[in-house]
Amino acid sequence: MDRAISLGKPMLRVSVAPHILQKITTSNLMYNTLIALVPALLAGIYFFGFAALKLALICMVTAVACEAGMQGLTGRKLAIKNGSGLLLGLLFALICSPEIPWWTAVAGTAIAVILGREIYGGLGNNPFNPVLVGWAVARISWSDHMTTWIMPEPLFGLEPGGYIEYPPLEVIRVDGLEALVDLPWLDLFIGNVPGTIGTVSVAAVLIGGIYLLARRIITWHVPVSFLASAWLFGLIFWLIDPETYANPTIYILSGWMVLGAFFLATDKGTVPVTGPGMIIFGIGCGLITMIIRYWGGFVDGVAFAILLMNATTPLLDRVRPRVYGRVKEVA
Amino acid sequence: MGPKASFRGVSFPPQKVSNPAIEDAPLPQRVVLPLGEDRDRVCQPVVEVGEQVKTGQLVGQSADFLLAPVHSSISGRVTDIRPWFDQKGGEVLSVIVESDGIDSWQEELRSDERFLERATVQILADLKASGVVEIGPPAMPLHAKFAQPERPKEFLFLVGIPRAKMVDTVIINGIDAEPGMATKKAILQKNSSEILAGIKIIQKLLGSARVVLAVGSNGSLNSPLTSELAGLGVRVFQGKDKYPLGLNPILIKCVTGREIPLPDGSEQDIGVAVVDAVTLVHLVEAVRDRKPQVEKVVSVSGAGMSAVKNFKVRLGTVISDLVEQLEVLKGEPVKVIAGGAMTGDALFSADIPVTKETDALVFQTAGEAKSFSPDACINCGMCVRHCPAKLLPNELSKYCEFSMFEEARDEYLLHCIECGICAYVCPEKRPMLHLMRYGKRELSLV
Numbered sequence: 001m002d003r004a005i006s007l008g009k010p011m012l013r014v015s016v017a018p019h020i021l022q023k024i025t026t027s028n029l030m031y032n033t034l035i036a037l038v039p040a041l042l043a044g045i046y047f048f049g050f051a052a053l054k055l056a057l058i059c060m061v062t063a064v065a066c067e068a069g070m071q072g073l074t075g076r077k078l079a080i081k082n083g084s085g086l087l088l089g090l091l092f093a094l095i096c097s098p099e100i101p102w103w104t105a106v107a108g109t110a111i112a113v114i115l116g117r118e119i120y121g122g123l124g125n126n127p128f129n130p131v132l133v134g135w136a137v138a139r140i141s142w143s144d145h146m147t148t149w150i151m152p153e154p155l156f157g158l159e160p161g162g163y164i165e166y167p168p169l170e171v172i173r174v175d176g177l178e179a180l181v182d183l184p185w186l187d188l189f190i191g192n193v194p195g196t197i198g199t200v201s202v203a204a205v206l207i208g209g210i211y212l213l214a215r216r217i218i219t220w221h222v223p224v225s226f227l228a229s230a231w232l233f234g235l236i237f238w239l240i241d242p243e244t245y246a247n248p249t250i251y252i253l254s255g256w257m258v259l260g261a262f263f264l265a266t267d268k269g270t271v272p273v274t275g276p277g278m279i280i281f282g283i284g285c286g287l288i289t290m291i292i293r294y295w296g297g298f299v300d301g302v303a304f305a306i307l308l309m310n311a312t313t314p315l316l317d318r319v320r321p322r323v324y325g326r327v328k329e330v331a
Numbered sequence: 332m333g334p335k336a337s338f339r340g341v342s343f344p345p346q347k348v349s350n351p352a353i354e355d356a357p358l359p360q361r362v363v364l365p366l367g368e369d370r371d372r373v374c375q376p377v378v379e380v381g382e383q384v385k386t387g388q389l390v391g392q393s394a395d396f397l398l399a400p401v402h403s404s405i406s407g408r409v410t411d412i413r414p415w416f417d418q419k420g421g422e423v424l425s426v427i428v429e430s431d432g433i434d435s436w437q438e439e440l441r442s443d444e445r446f447l448e449r450a451t452v453q454i455l456a457d458l459k460a461s462g463v464v465e466i467g468p469p470a471m472p473l474h475a476k477f478a479q480p481e482r483p484k485e486f487l488f489l490v491g492i493p494r495a496k497m498v499d500t501v502i503i504n505g506i507d508a509e510p511g512m513a514t515k516k517a518i519l520q521k522n523s524s525e526i527l528a529g530i531k532i533i534q535k536l537l538g539s540a541r542v543v544l545a546v547g548s549n550g551s552l553n554s555p556l557t558s559e560l561a562g563l564g565v566r567v568f569q570g571k572d573k574y575p576l577g578l579n580p581i582l583i584k585c586v587t588g589r590e591i592p593l594p595d596g597s598e599q600d601i602g603v604a605v606v607d608a609v610t611l612v613h614l615v616e617a618v619r620d621r622k623p624q625v626e627k628v629v630s631v632s633g634a635g636m637s638a639v640k641n642f643k644v645r646l647g648t649v650i651s652d653l654v655e656q657l658e659v660l661k662g663e664p665v666k667v668i669a670g671g672a673m674t675g676d677a678l679f680s681a682d683i684p685v686t687k688e689t690d691a692l693v694f695q696t697a698g699e700a701k702s703f704s705p706d707a708c709i710n711c712g713m714c715v716r717h718c719p720a721k722l723l724p725n726e727l728s729k730y731c732e733f734s735m736f737e738e739a740r741d742e743y744l745l746h747c748i749e750c751g752i753c754a755y756v757c758p759e760k761r762p763m764l765h766l767m768r769y770g771k772r773e774l775s776l777v
């Protein structure tokens with residue numbers, strides 16, 4: 001059959017539909033999340049001085065270097081420009097005490113990038129939240145370094161909050177509830193207490209979280225179900241025995257709760273993708289966090305709660321709405 | 332009348348449509364008239380090379396109920412009958428007519444205002460003779476759509492869906508589904524009388540069926556039309572501007588609450604027939620004027636055009652000729668898309684004719700054309716959140732990527748309605764729709 005058309009003309013590009021693509025790219029997502037973390041970092045610098053900034057820079061540089069190294073070693077396309085390494089490094093710094101030695105930060109970040117993510121094939125293929133993997137290893141290996149706290153010393157304006165000497169959750173654990181009686185909730189909310197760089201200021205983290213929600217980088221499912229289930233669980237125990245268990249709001253305002261709900265439990269790839277799956281995931285995180293906080297071996301349960309729930313993600317992805325056009329199956 | 336169901340999807344920025352709503356494209360020098368949809372199912376040519384033909388003269392027909400007859404869309408001389416590429420890349424036997432520039436019609440059109448008094452059989456016969464095709468998908472001659480199903484489908488019988496349902500709801504689809512399409516809104520504004528006449532014909536053909544006119548949100552109906560519609564007992568469905576409302580499976584769900592049983596079902600199985608608003612006009616022309624379908628309203632957009640323009644184009648006009656004659660493109664296109672920007676086919680050559688199924692042409696310059704990337708899925712869940720069929724496109728795409736087609740089928744790959752949203756939203760720019768279609772094709776070969 002002779003050719004119907006001569007193909008010598010300027011060649012046209014062919015591709016499969018669709019022919020328009022949304023502007024959002026992976027780097028958009030990552031950089032937007034980085035932007036959302038800026039308030040938390042600024043709060044950390046405000047309360048803990050430039051040690052916080054230094055730590056953040058160390059972690060970010062380490063993360064990107066490890067990422068590039070691993071991608072080179074495994075012969076994959078260099079993808080450091082998408083910002084996921086920077087994000088990982090920054091998140092790691094934000095959940096550390098400003099006092100940790102530099103080598104702990106470097107080792108933790110390197111473990112997070114290499115063993116937490118790159119070894120599985122990179123972004124999106126890792127089963128567990130890499131930041132938390134790195135943190136868990138560091139926390140268990142260098143327990144003393146990871147739990148040295150300093151008092152907040154606001155750079156300007158505020159008086160240093162001097163009511164407690166350790167993060168509030170440790171105070172509850174060690175000294176009991178009475179020690180918290182005088183602590184103004186406002187200090188807890190804006191972060192004028194000892195703690196990790198990025199989590200002390202609930203206000204700053206919330207600003208970032210709302211930004212993420214508004215830009216539709218994350219959905220409401222995980223943060224809302226996480227916080228709500230933790231609060232309700234706390235409420236039940238507080239109502240039963242207010243002598244032993246603190247007001248649930250204190251639990252929400254202290255520790256990693258809010259950062260965990262908005263940033264760590266929404267990490268792309270390690271959380272379920274269906275609506276019902278995300279809600280169950282959030283509830284699981286909330287409950288396990290509170291259980292660890294009440295009765296567990298660690299003071300703050302957020303990290304281990306999220307890691308545990310990460311393991312259920314493949315299962316939770318089976319919980320999904322009915323697909324279009326599915327006819328009843330006959331027995 | 333509001334929607335009976337909600338659905339997931341995306342909203343596109345509103346597109347500008349230029350005035351006048353529909354312009355006539357100049358008469359083409361030559362037309363290429365494919366005799367069928369693919370190589371194996373074509374009409375018999377009834378003209379010979381060298382023969383003089385008039386506009387509207389029959390050039391090919393078939394005994395196959397599902398093949399529409401083909402008419403010449405210009406007057407002139409048949410210069411060749413040979414295979415020509417179609418938009419999917421196959422070669423289809425086509426009749427090539429060189430214009431004599433006169434455009435003299437086969438028979439003078441004789442409008443018969445008493446068309447509604449004709450017998451139903453006569454109306455169907457007129458419809459069949461005129462070769463009007465419903466663009467679908469699936470594309471089929473309009474008369475086939477209105478004929479009631481003959482054979483029960485076994486699998487539906489098994490699962491308790493009443494077999495061979497009569498069509499009880501006809502939906503006139505007046506929603507321009509995707510960016511680059513603007514014909515339906517224009518038709519609704521300009522051709523009110525045809526819309527009404529078409530609805531009357533459908534009501535006559537299908538007796539008791541209720542008719543619903545589905546329109547987009549921005550009030551495309553003028554008020555006299557609205558009141559006349561109410562008089563005919565036609566309900567107007569106001570949808571919101573969210574893709575893929577204009578695609579049949581989702582439209583049916585929103586209007587009637589019913590779902591097409593997938594993977595093998597069709598809209599007839601649930602007693603629904605969807606008719607494109609533009610096709611409705613051709614239906615009226617076929618019945619009232621006994622005019623064969625020789626034209627098609629096509630939206631042209633892209634390549635630097637600031638607004639979508641609608642043209643009435645003779646069937647068989649070769650796209651490259653059309654572009655030359657229209658002179659509307661501002662830039663040199665590197666991509667020519669037959670259909671809308673979301674589901675259309677990118678053509679490998681601009682020498683492909685406009686057919687009854689072409690409702691839009693989108694041109695893209697090098698700057699506008701997008702490309703996909705081979706990167707791995709990051710499991711962000713964006714596609715899952717937007718898939719109107721409520722699938723897990725992320726998993727399906729991975730299964731298809733790694734040739735795990737059985738697993739993909741168990742995860743309902745065959746329920747994908749090929750809307751393209753997963754690829755549109757994917758931040759990694761994975762070729763999602765390609766992977767879906769690839770998987771479906773592999774499964775169909777088993």
Ligand code: SF4
Pocket residue numbers: 717718719720721722724746747748749750751752753754763764767
């Ligand atoms: S999987 Fe199919 S139905 Fe779902 S978004 Fe992708 S193309 Fe559309």
Ligand code: SF4
Pocket residue numbers: 707708709710711712713714715724725728753756757758759760761763
């Ligand atoms: S949108 Fe793309 S990257 Fe995100 S889950 Fe779907 S396929 Fe993966």
